[in-house]
């Protein structure tokens with residue numbers, strides 16, 4: 001995959017050259033407005049430097065992400081910064097001060113259509129570093145979600161299982177969607193809707209949209225569950241049920257017959273005794 005080629009290329013280039021690295025596995029991504037996008041990132045700080053006489057250890061004291069600024073230098077505003085706690089809560093730093101610099105952007109807005117870069121700063125400027133390549137986020141505004149079914153067939157049989165996936169042209173993580181059936185919202189919020197052992201009531205028109213952006217509502221996906229077509233499991237169940245019923249009827253009739261016979265026999269016996277006693 002081209003992305004991995006890029007990643008490894010970058011890794012060798014940076015690791016060989018400077019000993020401190022910032023790696024973005026994906027240097028570009030796209031996100032639908034209102035969605036959440038994660039920018040994976042790892043970094044390796046410089047452990048120490050030589051001041052001519054001795055090795056001076058380095059410690060990372062500040063990490064930040066900035067937007068549209070090649071070196072993330074002040075006074076350019078950063079979207080996330082350990083030095084400033086007043087940043088927009090839409091930007092969440094999932095990383096740490098050691099190796100992980102992953103940034104997550106929630107509720108993506110048009111102004112996130114930009115290049116984001118990570119910068120680390122150590123207790124000595126020798127340890128400062130920005131990866132200028134950055135991650136370019138393209139915010140896709142007009143695009144709609146679409147529904148992908150696990151079955152090619154839109155006419156499904158009763159008892160079958162189908163999964164509907166709410167997807168967009170941009171791939172992203174932690175997708176929160178709203179599912180609708182015939183215009184009514186369902187409780188499911190994940191990107192996949194599992195419909196188990198279908199029955200006629202599952203038939204209908206399904207749509208989905210990003211929870212935070214109803215303009216992304218998909219084209220309707222019409223699902224039709226055919227009542228007539230019995231699947232194997234239902235046939236087996238029906239046969240077993242019929243056999244069971246037949247058995248019950250047979251046993252019942254035998255019991256009824258026996259009971260009748262017993263009653264008749266005992267009555268006959270009584271009558272015989274009565275006649276016999278009358279004769280004596």
Ligand SMILES: *[C@@H]1O[C@H](CO)[C@@H](O)[C@H](O)[C@H]1NC(C)=O
Pocket residue numbers: 042094095100101102
């Ligand atoms: C970085 O942290 C994020 C969030 O905790 C995690 O999902 C990701 O796997 C981590 N990356 C690495 C390379 O450890």
Ligand SMILES: *[C@@H]1O[C@H](CO)[C@@H](O)[C@H](O)[C@H]1NC(C)=O
Pocket residue numbers: 113114136137138139
């Ligand atoms: C988003 O950024 C790209 C470059 O990355 C640019 O070509 C495009 O015009 C921008 N779109 C909007 C709506 O600003």
